[in-house]
Amino acid sequence: MEHVLAAIDITKRYPGGVVANDQVSFDLLPGEVHAVVGENGAGKTTLMKILAGLLAPDSGSILVRGQEVSMRGPVDAYRLGIGMVHQHLMLIPRFTVAENIALGAEPRRGLNIDRAAIRAWVKDLSHQYGLAVDPDAIVKNLSIGEKQRVEIIKVMYRKADVIILDEPTAVLSPGEVDNLFSVIRLLCRAGKSVVFVSHKLPEVIEIADRITVLAKGRVVGTVSRGQVDVQALGEMITGSGSPDFGTARSGAARSVTAGPAVGGSGAIGSAAAAGSSERGSVAPGSAAAGGEASSARLSRHDRQAGDVILRITGLRARAASSEAEVLKGATLELRSGEILGIAGVEGNGQAELVDVILGLLRPNAGEVSILGRDVTRMSPRSIRDLGVALIPDDRHEKGLLLGFPAWENMMLGYETSDTRIQRGGFLNISAALSRAKELARTFNLIPANVYAPASSFSGGNQQKMILARELSSTLRLVVAAQPTRGLDVGSTAFVHSKIVEKRDAGAGVLLISFDLDEILGLSDRIAVMYDGRVVATMCNDGKVTKERLGLLMTGLGDREGVA
Amino acid sequence: MRFSSKVVTPAIAVGGSIIVTTLILWAMGEPPGAFGRAFAAGSFGSFSNFSEMLVKATPLLVAALGVSVAFKAGLFNIGVEGQIYAGGLAAAYVAAAWHLPAGLHALVAMGAGALIGGMLTLVPAWLKVSRGVNEVITTLMVYYVASLAVHYMVVNPLRAPGVVPATRPIADTAVLPVLVRGTRLHMGVVIAVVLGVLLWFLIYRTVFGFHVRSIGENRIAAAYAGIPVSQVVYLSMFLSGAVAGMAGAIQVLGVDHRFFDQFSPGLGFDSIAVALVGMAHPLGTIFAGFLFGALRTGVLEMTVRFGTPKALALVVEGLTVLFLAFERLYRVKLLREGRVR
Numbered sequence A: 001m002e003h004v005l006a007a008i009d010i011t012k013r014y015p016g017g018v019v020a021n022d023q024v025s026f027d028l029l030p031g032e033v034h035a036v037v038g039e040n041g042a043g044k045t046t047l048m049k050i051l052a053g054l055l056a057p058d059s060g061s062i063l064v065r066g067q068e069v070s071m072r073g074p075v076d077a078y079r080l081g082i083g084m085v086h087q088h089l090m091l092i093p094r095f096t097v098a099e100n101i102a103l104g105a106e107p108r109r110g111l112n113i114d115r116a117a118i119r120a121w122v123k124d125l126s127h128q129y130g131l132a133v134d135p136d137a138i139v140k141n142l143s144i145g146e147k148q149r150v151e152i153i154k155v156m157y158r159k160a161d162v163i164i165l166d167e168p169t170a171v172l173s174p175g176e177v178d179n180l181f182s183v184i185r186l187l188c189r190a191g192k193s194v195v196f197v198s199h200k201l202p203e204v205i206e207i208a209d210r211i212t213v214l215a216k217g218r219v220v221g222t223v224s225r226g227q228v229d230v231q232a233l234g235e236m237i238t239g240s241g242s243p244d245f246g247t248a249r250s251g252a253a254r255s256v257t258a259g260p261a262v263g264g265s266g267a268i269g270s271a272a273a274a275g276s277s278e279r280g281s282v283a284p285g286s287a288a289a290g291g292e293a294s295s296a297r298l299s300r301h302d303r304q305a306g307d308v309i310l311r312i313t314g315l316r317a318r319a320a321s322s323e324a325e326v327l328k329g330a331t332l333e334l335r336s337g338e339i340l341g342i343a344g345v346e347g348n349g350q351a352e353l354v355d356v357i358l359g360l361l362r363p364n365a366g367e368v369s370i371l372g373r374d375v376t377r378m379s380p381r382s383i384r385d386l387g388v389a390l391i392p393d394d395r396h397e398k399g400l401l402l403g404f405p406a407w408e409n410m411m412l413g414y415e416t417s418d419t420r421i422q423r424g425g426f427l428n429i430s431a432a433l434s435r436a437k438e439l440a441r442t443f444n445l446i447p448a449n450v451y452a453p454a455s456s457f458s459g460g461n462q463q464k465m466i467l468a469r470e471l472s473s474t475l476r477l478v479v480a481a482q483p484t485r486g487l488d489v490g491s492t493a494f495v496h497s498k499i500v501e502k503r504d505a506g507a508g509v510l511l512i513s514f515d516l517d518e519i520l521g522l523s524d525r526i527a528v529m530y531d532g533r534v535v536a537t538m539c540n541d542g543k544v545t546k547e548r549l550g551l552l553m554t555g556l557g558d559r560e561g562v563a
Numbered sequence B: 001m002r003f004s005s006k007v008v009t010p011a012i013a014v015g016g017s018i019i020v021t022t023l024i025l026w027a028m029g030e031p032p033g034a035f036g037r038a039f040a041a042g043s044f045g046s047f048s049n050f051s052e053m054l055v056k057a058t059p060l061l062v063a064a065l066g067v068s069v070a071f072k073a074g075l076f077n078i079g080v081e082g083q084i085y086a087g088g089l090a091a092a093y094v095a096a097a098w099h100l101p102a103g104l105h106a107l108v109a110m111g112a113g114a115l116i117g118g119m120l121t122l123v124p125a126w127l128k129v130s131r132g133v134n135e136v137i138t139t140l141m142v143y144y145v146a147s148l149a150v151h152y153m154v155v156n157p158l159r160a161p162g163v164v165p166a167t168r169p170i171a172d173t174a175v176l177p178v179l180v181r182g183t184r185l186h187m188g189v190v191i192a193v194v195l196g197v198l199l200w201f202l203i204y205r206t207v208f209g210f211h212v213r214s215i216g217e218n219r220i221a222a223a224y225a226g227i228p229v230s231q232v233v234y235l236s237m238f239l240s241g242a243v244a245g246m247a248g249a250i251q252v253l254g255v256d257h258r259f260f261d262q263f264s265p266g267l268g269f270d271s272i273a274v275a276l277v278g279m280a281h282p283l284g285t286i287f288a289g290f291l292f293g294a295l296r297t298g299v300l301e302m303t304v305r306f307g308t309p310k311a312l313a314l315v316v317e318g319l320t321v322l323f324l325a326f327e328r329l330y331r332v333k334l335l336r337e338g339r340v341r
Helices: A044-051 A074-079 A097-102 A115-129 A144-157 A174-189 A201-207 A230-238 A246-255 A265-276 A286-298 A350-357 A380-384 A395-399 A429-442 A459-470 A489-504 A516-522 A546-553 B002-027 B032-044 B047-072 B080-097 B104-119 B122-131 B135-155 B188-205 B207-217 B219-224 B229-256 B267-277 B282-306 B312-337
Strands: A005-013 A019-028 A033-037 A059-064 A067-069 A082-085 A162-166 A193-197 A210-215 A218-224 A308-318 A325-335 A339-343 A365-370 A388-391 A477-481 A508-512 A525-530 A533-539
Touching (some): A005 A044, A019 A033, A019 A044, A033 A044, A033 A201, A044 A082, A044 A162, A074 A082, A097 A115, A115 A144, A115 A174, A144 A162, A174 A193, A201 A230, A210 A230, A230 A489, A308 A350, A308 A508, A325 A365, A325 A508, A339 A489, A339 A516, A350 A365, A350 A508, A380 A388, A388 A459, A395 A459, A395 B219, A489 A508, A489 A516, A508 A516, A525 A546, B002 B267, B002 B282, B002 B312, B032 B047, B032 B282, B047 B188, B047 B207, B047 B229, B047 B267, B080 B135, B080 B267, B104 B229, B122 B135, B188 B229, B188 B282, B207 B219, B229 B267, B267 B312
Parallel strands (some): A033 A193, A033 A210, A082 A162, A162 A193
Antiparallel strands (some): A210 A218, A308 A325, A308 A365
């Protein structure tokens, strides 16, 4: 069969000698889902950007339906029938769905935009592919899943035959993922081809016809459906003796010592981590993964929970940007030496909860106390100084000064409290540098160049930068909001091991995640948030199922065990 | 990479604009070579020309330092012109009406200029912090209010007898001393350079400076890190206005020795271009300030010798800013090609 799209011997170097793609070849058949997997920094995003015309390769060629092409931008890509849905959705929040879809390619009637045509077209598409979305809705009022559907429709509207989905499931709830998958299947049945980038191996195995594995910019191999399981795929990705996440894996291995031995010693951590991102609906290996998840729980010592670190009572707050009340009387309690997982669908008040705890959002009612002190009137600085660390859900927006060098990012937030870095308001640059270098070593930052701007690091290493600065002081409370969002298996295991380390050292950890496997795999107790309230709290005793959590998360299900 | 791009970029922009200006002159049928010589002679031909260049550059450079402080915090203080006027008038008033020992008098007068210049930014800073109003609009509005108020003061209550609207001459105790006899080169140029170095230290070597740069880079991340964003906005805006106010004070105390109405023909707006060419870096701004000073005296000399339009200086300056904008475009292209990340 003729390829819709093929990349042949693509090589791409970034300044500083980083080879992001080294002789990478990739092809896509009509009607197939071709997944691309690999660790952070393996070159997936670079390859996708090249396929979508956003980056020009240094060498190699791209063929569209057998014809060699040279793309100078996304417009060229669209003309050739290639469209990309980015991980960070690119929509204009104040515009309607229809306006966003037509943007840049508006059908006209005279001088006006033919809104009726767009509307009819969207309706038609909704029926055809199950992409249910109201063309007149304002985009900012949509859920993440709906916004993603708008992006897919946008790509379809430009008559794309090839749809590149860059980590489309990273922000979706389990139900939304199932939805997306049925859309993908319908698209393929209609002859469209999908390139699917993901870190979640069970999903990849579920949806992909073929899987190409990248490591360090090279193609490790391409396998077809049924040829591999999650574990084998995990081993392909990490390879043997990959130095990148060496400490990450050994750290994870320590925390899952009770896990069943799988493969070589190097593979234990990654396999366990792969298991922890498993989705329940996947048949092969899901039993094994469940076993691993519970074994991870076993490593948690059955300690008595300590003093109350964080107590939230009847918390009500508005969202920063609107008048709508988002927190509607949330109540919870976190003790030292425990991880409290907050399960819930995005947008049910989790972000506001974090903002209130950190003093960035003033609540309308209710109380937040940390170590017995009411913090609702305290400044973010003084709250942080109580020993509160934050791993933010959005590294780029909330966690990093992207244009600043790594060493400055690694002191951000600690430049006033750390007396080695400053004295009397004056910075001690050499002390800050040596501290950053030390942290870079401890956290295995790659490259270990603390002078390089934060933007030049891969996602996993940017997260290491944040962990290094947030988790290196004496802490009482760690707020970890989606700490592994968009990270590969190795980085995920590393982050988890660091969080467990802090818990074992006596800190209370508030873990907010939309990934139920992460919640179930790490938490000592689980609180479910729905519509601005904590609707249930339970011990993670191994009897909690995803199905039950899923029902609670959507406002259904039993409310037993409300603490 | 970062350092070299900070130096190379403005150098290319300035070089490019000079080349284009030369082409324009050539197209006008004038021999560019002679112009080049006149241009160079205007700024460097003699010590008196050189010192005059420094005198011209000083207020421009100080005001540009004010702009760059705000830039570092991600804020655009476009109202420097008003802060220069208000600062100059405050300094002129203190320098003429008060009686203080020599030296101290000048310092107090400069302090008054800084205080008034800084205060003019408080309303924009407050609106920014409390209501999120864009400071570009508010500082510009305050500029109109301030410059008209200053104009009123000089034309009416504070006007000294004479044909030109101006305040009384300042006391000798408040005059910034002349450094070289027979020139107008005064202490202000030294103050300007020292101020630039001090601001560099403040921004790159202190915790406050780190906070200023952090909110300039990513205000949200800064807030999550516990940096008191509002406080830093107030302080950096005030500092920006205070430095701009000092620019006016230095011009009054060092050169004019009284406040002439409308003494700053667009000095504040030109200083924005200077800060841009200096890449908002205090040390870069020092160089850019002297460069623009040289440009102006050079073009003035050309006007004297050949009768070329004075606006030629504006052509060079405008082209420089344009070239800098091109650089941004070029960077986007590099980004696309993945040659920089």
